[in-house]
Amino acid sequence: MKTERNEPCPCGSEQIYEKCCLKMVQSGVPEEVAFSLNKQKLVRQTREQLGDYLPYPHAEYEGQRAVGVWSQILNRPLEETFHEFTMFILFETLGQDWINEQTATKSKHFIITCIEKYEEWKKKNAEDNPDTQRLNALPDGYARYIGSLAYDICALQKTNHLPKELIERLKNEEQFQGVRYEMAVAAIFSRLNFEIEFLDKKKRKDKHCEFYATHKEMGICIAVEAKSRHREGVLNYPGIYAKEKTIKRDFNKLINRATKKNPDGKLFFIFLDVNLPQSITFKKAGPAWFKDIKKKLISIFSESKRDKKPFDAFFVTNFSFHLREDKPTKVVESAFFVSKNIEESNPQVIEMINNALTHYGNLPDVY
Numbered sequence: 001m002k003t004e005r006n007e008p009c010p011c012g013s014e015q016i017y018e019k020c021c022l023k024m025v026q027s028g029v030p031e032e033v034a035f036s037l038n039k040q041k042l043v044r045q046t047r048e049q050l051g052d053y054l055p056y057p058h059a060e061y062e063g064q065r066a067v068g069v070w071s072q073i074l075n076r077p078l079e080e081t082f083h084e085f086t087m088f089i090l091f092e093t094l095g096q097d098w099i100n101e102q103t104a105t106k107s108k109h110f111i112i113t114c115i116e117k118y119e120e121w122k123k124k125n126a127e128d129n130p131d132t133q134r135l136n137a138l139p140d141g142y143a144r145y146i147g148s149l150a151y152d153i154c155a156l157q158k159t160n161h162l163p164k165e166l167i168e169r170l171k172n173e174e175q176f177q178g179v180r181y182e183m184a185v186a187a188i189f190s191r192l193n194f195e196i197e198f199l200d201k202k203k204r205k206d207k208h209c210e211f212y213a214t215h216k217e218m219g220i221c222i223a224v225e226a227k228s229r230h231r232e233g234v235l236n237y238p239g240i241y242a243k244e245k246t247i248k249r250d251f252n253k254l255i256n257r258a259t260k261k262n263p264d265g266k267l268f269f270i271f272l273d274v275n276l277p278q279s280i281t282f283k284k285a286g287p288a289w290f291k292d293i294k295k296k297l298i299s300i301f302s303e304s305k306r307d308k309k310p311f312d313a314f315f316v317t318n319f320s321f322h323l324r325e326d327k328p329t330k331v332v333e334s335a336f337f338v339s340k341n342i343e344e345s346n347p348q349v350i351e352m353i354n355n356a357l358t359h360y361g362n363l364p365d366v367y
Helices: 024-025 031-049 080-094 098-105 112-123 141-158 164-171 177-190 248-259 290-303 342-347 346-358
Strands: 056-060 064-069 072-077 195-198 210-213 222-230 266-273 313-318 333-338
Touching: 024 031, 031 080, 064 141, 064 333, 072 177, 072 313, 072 342, 080 098, 080 141, 080 164, 098 112, 112 141, 164 177, 177 195, 177 210, 177 222, 177 266, 177 346, 195 266, 248 290, 290 313, 333 342, 342 346
Parallel strands: 222 266, 266 313
Antiparallel strands: 056 064, 064 072, 195 210, 210 222, 313 333
16 A cells, blocks of 8 residues: 555654655665665664664564574564563573572572562553553563663673673672672673673682773773672672661772772773662752762872873762662663763763663663
């Protein structure tokens, strides 16, 4: 059926046909091809706005969707959404045996708790359509947490940047929180087209950062350190959860530890997650907790030697979906502090990372 000039363009751009795909069609491109090409372009733009530049090549083949993940071609159901695909990758990465074993225990790993709560959330919010079962609800804390983990693991598996050692640490309750945040930061860089090189802690006895992130087109290599603040009774950490009494001391301790990992000859970026309940209000100057952190960072800079700064950029995040539990979540909180030289020499990198942090937890719904 022919599309009229003033009708909405079938590619999904929300523009009328005349101002969208008609020009391509008039140049000789078949309508279906024009619609498909523009739809792919719109999907790419949407993903890039979320800080995701990773392509997921896929094609329909013999009634299934063939998806490229590193050196593999995975055949998946055509009706499977991108969210469902990332959950499939999560299950494959963790292994069904480990999942079954943890599910059967009374003291479950937090990942298993999130998976079970996610299934409950899906069942509760599924639309009354047995053919599609699409969800139409704001994710709660558990759903957002497990969705973000699946998305991060998918990005690292897609680029072959997920060592087995990290997967084993993720399953370990004592090491879980630290490696989870390390993987989140690495996945952010990976989605921005950085190559990731994790540094093997078993082979290196010296103090070193978590990984190197290299962007070949920009010609930069960044040493990255990631720290997540532990709290009793949260994310498998021993103890009983209680309201905050003092957090300043925790921040100072983590900042001091992180700055000691500064290597020579490379840009050094630090990421610190505060692990706090989401703020009710968010001022232009940043969340309330950033005020104390900024004072500490300025103090460190003023005391440092001119020829060696403690870091080039410091990003503070609050990826605290888990603290919302079964309540709806909002976007994450983040703030950053950068040295003058990095602000002048690599503003694009700071802008890209800050944008990715701002949208963390928002997953694209298409490939």
